[in-house]
Amino acid sequence: xxxxxxxxxxxxxxxxxxxxxxxxxxxxxxxxxxxxxxxxxxxxxxxxxxxxxxxxxxxxxxxxxxxxxxxxxxxxxxxxxxxxxxxxxxxxxxxxxxxxxxxxxxxxxxxxxxxxxxxxxxxxxxxxxxxxxxxxxxxxxxxxxxxxxxxxxxxxxxxxxxxxxxxxxxxxxxxxxxxxxxxxxxxxxxxxxxxxxxxxxxxxxxxxxxxxxxxxxxxxxxxxxxxxxxxxxxxxxxxxxxxxxxxxxxxxxxxxxxxxxxxx
Amino acid sequence: xxxxxxxxxxxxxxxxxxxxxxxxxxxxxxxxxxxxxxxxxxxxxxxxxxxxxxxxxxxxxxxxxxxxxxxxxxxxxxxxxxxxxxxxxxxxxxxxxxxxxxxxxxxxxxxxxxxxxxxxxxxxxxxxxxxxxxxxxxxxxxxxxxxxxxxxxxxxxxxxxxxxxxxxxxxxxxxxxxxxxxxxxxxxxxxxxxxxxxxxxxxxxxxxxxxxxxxxxxxxxxxxxxxxxxxxxxxxxxxxxxxxxxxxxxxxxxxxxxxxxxxx
Numbered sequence: 001x002x003x004x005x006x007x008x009x010x011x012x013x014x015x016x017x018x019x020x021x022x023x024x025x026x027x028x029x030x031x032x033x034x035x036x037x038x039x040x041x042x043x044x045x046x047x048x049x050x051x052x053x054x055x056x057x058x059x060x061x062x063x064x065x066x067x068x069x070x071x072x073x074x075x076x077x078x079x080x081x082x083x084x085x086x087x088x089x090x091x092x093x094x095x096x097x098x099x100x101x102x103x104x105x106x107x108x109x110x111x112x113x114x115x116x117x118x119x120x121x122x123x124x125x126x127x128x129x130x131x132x133x134x135x136x137x138x139x140x141x142x143x144x145x146x147x148x149x150x151x152x153x154x155x156x157x158x159x160x161x162x163x164x165x166x167x168x169x170x171x172x173x174x175x176x177x178x179x180x181x182x183x184x185x186x187x188x189x190x191x192x193x194x195x196x197x198x199x200x201x202x203x204x205x206x207x208x209x210x211x212x213x214x215x216x217x218x219x220x221x222x223x224x225x226x227x228x229x230x231x232x233x234x235x236x237x238x239x240x241x242x243x244x245x246x247x248x249x250x251x252x253x254x255x256x257x258x259x260x261x262x263x264x
Numbered sequence: 265x266x267x268x269x270x271x272x273x274x275x276x277x278x279x280x281x282x283x284x285x286x287x288x289x290x291x292x293x294x295x296x297x298x299x300x301x302x303x304x305x306x307x308x309x310x311x312x313x314x315x316x317x318x319x320x321x322x323x324x325x326x327x328x329x330x331x332x333x334x335x336x337x338x339x340x341x342x343x344x345x346x347x348x349x350x351x352x353x354x355x356x357x358x359x360x361x362x363x364x365x366x367x368x369x370x371x372x373x374x375x376x377x378x379x380x381x382x383x384x385x386x387x388x389x390x391x392x393x394x395x396x397x398x399x400x401x402x403x404x405x406x407x408x409x410x411x412x413x414x415x416x417x418x419x420x421x422x423x424x425x426x427x428x429x430x431x432x433x434x435x436x437x438x439x440x441x442x443x444x445x446x447x448x449x450x451x452x453x454x455x456x457x458x459x460x461x462x463x464x465x466x467x468x469x470x471x472x473x474x475x476x477x478x479x480x481x482x483x484x485x486x487x488x489x490x491x492x493x494x495x496x497x498x499x500x501x502x503x504x505x506x507x508x509x510x511x512x513x514x515x516x517x518x519x520x521x522x523x524x525x526x527x528x
Contacts, residue, residue, distance in 0.1 A: 006490040011518040013394050015510045018523040023513065028468055028489035044467065130277050151506065152465050152487035171467065171489065201416050203308065203435065204292055223416035225292035225435065226270040242415065246279045249287065254275040259282040 002047035002077055003027060004146055004169075026152035028171055033057065034083045046146070046153060046170045049179045051075050053170070054082040056182030060174075060209050063088055067185045116208060121236040124216035126193040127256045128161045130248070133219060136164065137243040140197045141221075143167050147199075156180050159195040173200030177209055184213070191215050202228045202239060211235045217256060219243055224251050266311035266341055267291060268410055268433075290416035292435055297321065298347045310410070310417060310434045313443045315339050317434070318346035320446030324438075324473050327352055331449045380472060385500040388480035390457040391520045392425045394512070400428065401483060401507040404461045407431050411463075420444050423459040437464030441473055448477070455479050466492045466503060475499045481520060483507055488515050 005024040012021040029047035033040045033054050040063075045053055051073065058064045069087040076083075136159050144155045146169045156176035158166040166189065168179035177198060184191055195217040196210050202224035208231065210218050218232070219240045232239040232252035239251040250257055269288040276285040293311035297304045297318050304327075309317055315337065322328045333351040340347075400423050408419045410433045420440035422430040430453065432443035441462060448455055459481040460474050466488035472495065474482050482496070483504045496503040496516035503515040514521055 008490070008493055008515060011514040011521075013512045013514065013521070013523050016394065016523055018394075021513075025488055025490045025493055025515070028491040044469070130280065130282075150487055152489060171465070201435070205308070223414055224289055225416060226272070226289045227292045229272055229289055248277050249285075250275040250277065251272060251289070257275075257277070259277050259280055 002029065004046050004048055005150055024149055026146065026150040026171055029080060031080050031082060034081060035063065036085055036088060043175060045172060045175045047077070049168060049182070050077065050082060052179045052182030052186060053175055054084060054182065055185050056178030056180065058084065058086065059181055059185060060178050060212065116204070116231055119208070119211055119235060121234065122211060122214050122216045124193050124214070124236070126216050127258055128195070128217065130257055130259045132161050133240060133243060133248060133257065134246055136195070136197060137219060137221065139164055144169060144199070155199045157197045158184065158189070158191065159197060161195070165189065165194070173198060174205070177206065181213060195219060201225070202241065204228050204231055207231045207237065211237060266293065268310050268312055269414055288413055290410065290414040290435055294344050296345050298345060299327065300349055300352060307439060309436060309439045311341070313432060313446070314341065314346060316443045316446030316450060317439055318348060318446065319449050320442030320444065322348065322350065323445055323449060324442050324476065380468070380495055383472070383475055383499060385498065386475060386478050386480045388457050388478070388500070390480050391522055392459070392481065394521055394523045396425050397483060397504060397507060397512060397521065398510055400459070400461060401485065403428055408433060408463070419463045421461045422448065422453070422455065423461060425459070429453065429458070437462060438469070441470065445473070445477060459483060465489070466505065468492050468495055471495045471501065475501060
């Protein structure tokens with residue numbers, strides 16, 4: 001595996017004193033995805049789980065429907081090229097090519113809220129204890145090794161109501177979630193009734209990514225946008241933001257969170 | 265001006281007690297840029313300074329060289345459409361169309377480090393006192409009103425060694441900087457020898473955006489990536505990260521920062 005960090009020599013200032021010091025910074029790596037012999041996109045990413053990233057990206061952008069669509073995949077880790085042959089969705093490709101991208105995303109899967117209205121709501125009756133949310137968020141914080149070293153990455157996790165099942169880190173918040181979904185597809189890990197935790201802001205793009213996997217709960221230490229909240233409402237997704245210590249805000253479908261824990 | 269936030273009703277949990285509460289979330293707004301009658305991109309942004317965003321975006325992507333290239337611009341704030349007629353750079357357009365985008369950017373201006381090697385280093389002998397860095401970073405933190413309300417935005421500022429000259433906020437860290445550069449172009453504000461402060465991570469894309477404006481110093485509360493540090497080294501840009509309280513790390517061209525302040 002390619003290193004995810006790189007040593008650097010810095011000058012460290014504290015007040016008026018300064019010293020040369022050894023430090024590490026996060027690596028930024030260009031991964032070019034070639035789909036059916038056509039250059040599709042170059043993602044700047046953290047150089048780990050690059051197969052998972054490529055597959056998750058294709059799924060999130062609507063270019064493949066699942067693992068069964070992938071006929072062949074070759075990853076050249078040194079050159080940063082993932083070559084994929086797939087039964088690609090022609091309509092998905094058309095939409096992908098029409099749209100370039102958005103704020104902090106890349107290759108957005110939609111332009112307007114009306115495009116999202118065609119989506120079916122998430123089917124799940126899953127609920128969770130507020131205590132479990134606090135516990136998962138705490139474990140999530142503790143897991144991020146690269147973040148502690150460099151302060152420069154986002155994390156994402158797939159959980160059930162007691163445990164973190166998959167955990168990924170990347171310089172991009174979209175990439176981190178795509179790596180999770182790539183793992184799910186490649187390893188056949190189900191996502192129904194499960195939970196995504198992200199270190200980043202919950203925008204409409206993140207919300208839709210999660211909705212496509214039929215995931216009913218989305219948790220963040222950070223904030224959601226107004227469009228994400230409206231989509232969460234409509235698509236049956238529970239958005240939990242600002243989970244810090246023993247506090248949280250629930251922005252949509254709060255019926256999934258049971259506050260009457262046994263703890264107090 | 266369109267509102268930048270939206271009121272929502274949330275359920276707030278603290279420990280095992282819960283209550284309904286009024287809150288505000290950040291708005292996410294799609295701005296479509298139409299360049300010379302062709303749909304170029306839809307940016308998800310905060311709905312303020314949208315003219316500045318459109319112009320700054322075209323500049324950062326290499327599609328225009330300056331204000332003089334803009335023949336006409338009409339902004340429809342309600343529909344979220346900026347229609348621009350410009351003397352567009354044909355080579356810039358070609359490169360733009362070839363590349364889609366990257367990690368947390370949109371429509372990247374380059375793919376590899378070698379593409380950046382063609383850039384001329386920043387020409388500036390500007391230096392700064394470490395005290396001034398601490399003061400600017402503190403003022404920058406204090407300015408972000410929308411962030412304090414919603415926790416969901418990035419900020420960017422253009423400064424000289426004593427004052428913040430321009431300040432912008434947006435849901436995207438790229439957009440916030442593009443708004444600053446759009447203002448500079450539209451209002452004829454010079455950027456030579458000046459400083460950019462950003463709330464976000466310093467990736468290669470952010471570094472190159474700043475280099476294109478011949479800006480010699482880049483400050484962040486957050487971390488740089490390895491590629492940004494290498495480019496900063498080569499392009500004569502001083503990268504200052506993790507500015508917190510009275511501490512900072514200098515990753516490149518540290519000669520611009522004078523630690524022997526008069527204060528202590």
